[in-house]
Amino acid sequence: MHAEQTLLQASGGAQVALDHCTFRLGSVDGVRFWEESGGAISNCTFEDNAGYGLWLRGTSPDVDDCVFKNNGNAGRLESGSGKGSFPDFTNTTFEGDDRVHIASNIDSSGTLTAAPYYIDSVRYTLADATITIEEGATFTMEDYAGWVVLGNLIANGSEAAPILFTSISGATEGAQWRSIRLTNADGAGNGLPASRFTHCILEGGGYAEQTLLQASGGAQVTLDQSIFRFSSVDGVRFFDGSGGAISNCTFEDVGQYGLRLQSTSPAISGSTFQRCGYQAVILQSTQANGSSFPTFSNNTFGADDYVEIGSHLHSSGQLSNPGQAYIVAGTKYIGTDANVSIAPGTTVKFTDYSGLIVDGSLNASGSSAE
Numbered sequence: 001m002h003a004e005q006t007l008l009q010a011s012g013g014a015q016v017a018l019d020h021c022t023f024r025l026g027s028v029d030g031v032r033f034w035e036e037s038g039g040a041i042s043n044c045t046f047e048d049n050a051g052y053g054l055w056l057r058g059t060s061p062d063v064d065d066c067v068f069k070n071n072g073n074a075g076r077l078e079s080g081s082g083k084g085s086f087p088d089f090t091n092t093t094f095e096g097d098d099r100v101h102i103a104s105n106i107d108s109s110g111t112l113t114a115a116p117y118y119i120d121s122v123r124y125t126l127a128d129a130t131i132t133i134e135e136g137a138t139f140t141m142e143d144y145a146g147w148v149v150l151g152n153l154i155a156n157g158s159e160a161a162p163i164l165f166t167s168i169s170g171a172t173e174g175a176q177w178r179s180i181r182l183t184n185a186d187g188a189g190n191g192l193p194a195s196r197f198t199h200c201i202l203e204g205g206g207y208a209e210q211t212l213l214q215a216s217g218g219a220q221v222t223l224d225q226s227i228f229r230f231s232s233v234d235g236v237r238f239f240d241g242s243g244g245a246i247s248n249c250t251f252e253d254v255g256q257y258g259l260r261l262q263s264t265s266p267a268i269s270g271s272t273f274q275r276c277g278y279q280a281v282i283l284q285s286t287q288a289n290g291s292s293f294p295t296f297s298n299n300t301f302g303a304d305d306y307v308e309i310g311s312h313l314h315s316s317g318q319l320s321n322p323g324q325a326y327i328v329a330g331t332k333y334i335g336t337d338a339n340v341s342i343a344p345g346t347t348v349k350f351t352d353y354s355g356l357i358v359d360g361s362l363n364a365s366g367s368s369a370e
Contacts, residue, residue, distance in 0.1 A: 006028060006032045007029070008031045011035065016038060017041075018039070020043045023045070029054075031053070035058040046066065046068045046069075046071060047067070048069075052075055053068045053075060056076065058080025060086040062087070062090065063090070063092055066093070069098060070095070073098065078103050082108065083108050084108045089113045089114065094116050101117075105125070106124070117138065117139045117140070118139075119140075122178065124150060129151040133155040133157075134156060136163070137164075140167075140168050142177065143169055143207070144208070146179050146208070149183070152219075155196065156198055157198055159199055165200070166201070170204060175233075178206075181214045182219040182221055183215070198225060210234060211233060211260070213237070215239065219243075221244050222245050222246075224249070234256050236258070238261050241289065243266050245268075246259070246269070247271065248270040251276065257278055257308075258273045262285070267294065273299070275302060275305075285313060293319065295320045308326070309328050309348075311332070313338050316340065330351075331355050333358075335359060339360055339361045340362050341365070344369075
């Protein structure tokens with residue numbers, strides 16, 4: 001192998017099926033399929049190639065019952081001619097550290113089937129694309145790598161086969177990879193189905209964006225039965241009307257807050273907050289976009305994991321009973337035009353020298369039972 005740097009290449013629309021073949025000892029790659037060329041790959045072995053066992057650019061073959069072992073990396077996925085690469089891995093074995101490298105931005109919609117993926121830089125999913133991730137997929141994130149989703153990301157894990165996003169430097173070493181950042185570039189929504197994370201685990205990140213998952217710019221996302229842990233700062237951040245319902249999730253072992261809400265008010269139910277460095281949740285406001293008044297139901301909090309009122313309250317709303325105390329640190333104001341109520345049974349604690357100055361109105365109506 002010399003000029004083409006691969007043992008076998010299909011390009012220019014050439015179609016080829018590979019069955020019961022072995023591609024090994026390539027000085028660079030085993031096989032390359034480019035821009036809708038190639039075809040089904042079954043019962044093949046890719047081994048001991050210095051580069052990639054299989055390099056795909058703008059093509060999405062079926063890859064069934066194959067084995068990848070002792071390659072520089074199992075595969076490389078790139079977009080080409082406006083099309084992403086979404087091979088369908090079925091009953092395929094990846095041995096050792098053989099992973100599938102997501103090596104470019106993702107230009108089109110498609111499905112990432114169960115495989116061990118690897119991201120080594122900041123990758124973008126474009127605004128008109130929806131990426132679906134199937135149960136059992138794993139994503140190993142290189143230090144300082146991240147994923148910016150301008151379209152939508154639907155991660156459909158299961159209890160038996162969750163989807164994992166973790167650090168190449170170790171799961172418990174926070175601030176290694178950046179985050180998954182969901183945003184609509186124009187701030188006006190993009191008409192695609194909302195993002196969703198179900199039975200996912202995000203761990204070992206928080207570099208730069210200082211959170212594992214962030215929704216902003218109007219991006220909508222629901223979180224269900226997912227775990228956010230080992231972040232150097234926060235677990236999840238929802239900003240300025242972005243985000244969505246959170247149910248049956250766990251936020252644990254983070255450096256600051258399990259959940260940071262700024263001018264957004266999701267429903268939070270059945271979730272657990274524990275061992276958060278600062279507090280379980282912080283509620284913040286902006287003058288332009290108002291305050292955060294999430295609703296809480298059936299959540300569990302660690303003994304010292306409170307809900308912090310972290311800024312002035314600029315708009316009207318109710319502080320629902322989270323099942324744990326709110327905490328006020330420093331002096332906070334209720335704005336002139338804001339009417340804030342506190343649900344019965346709610347506890348509000350103040351740190352030393354803190355206070356609440358009411359320029360608008362405050363309605364705190366308990367009952368004999370609460």
